[in-house]
Amino acid sequence: MKLPEKTEAIALLRKTGCPQNVIEHCLSVAALAVEIAEACAKQGVAVNLRLVETGALLHDIGRAKTHDVRHGVIGSGMVAEFGLPDAVALIVERHVGAGITQEEAVKLGLPPRDYVPQTLEEKIVCYADKLISCNKKVSIEETLRQFTSDLGEGHPAIERLKALHEEIVKLARQDFNH
Numbered sequence: 001m002k003l004p005e006k007t008e009a010i011a012l013l014r015k016t017g018c019p020q021n022v023i024e025h026c027l028s029v030a031a032l033a034v035e036i037a038e039a040c041a042k043q044g045v046a047v048n049l050r051l052v053e054t055g056a057l058l059h060d061i062g063r064a065k066t067h068d069v070r071h072g073v074i075g076s077g078m079v080a081e082f083g084l085p086d087a088v089a090l091i092v093e094r095h096v097g098a099g100i101t102q103e104e105a106v107k108l109g110l111p112p113r114d115y116v117p118q119t120l121e122e123k124i125v126c127y128a129d130k131l132i133s134c135n136k137k138v139s140i141e142e143t144l145r146q147f148t149s150d151l152g153e154g155h156p157a158i159e160r161l162k163a164l165h166e167e168i169v170k171l172a173r174q175d176f177n178h
Contacts, residue, residue: 055091
């Protein structure tokens, strides 16, 4: 199946019962993700803008069923059931935290596989999601403080998020941290 248009993606969020605040969050993440993807494209980086937008719009679809760490896996399954491309399902599955390693997944009770973003589109959506709290933009420093508070000093996800930030800033030649 082809990628849904923006209005179709929003309709899927509503159809599954996503709360309005989650839909607003997804719209904010999508706007920032597209901005990041466009900045990368201007630097000659190959990036699928439509995939970024669709993945960002649907990244939290699993929150229609749960707000815990499983929302990425559940959402990925929902996207697959709608017949959307695997690339969208993987964005949904891999956006949680700064990605989750297989070892961490086992500890969290998730199916044992690697949930760390691999493609540029996956990384952009994951990163944009970390710079949006509710539907407000926050700094990377604020997000890192929150990760440290939630996960504890020295958790590997903190270093993964720092590396993701550096990679995106380098590719886009722009800091989205304002």
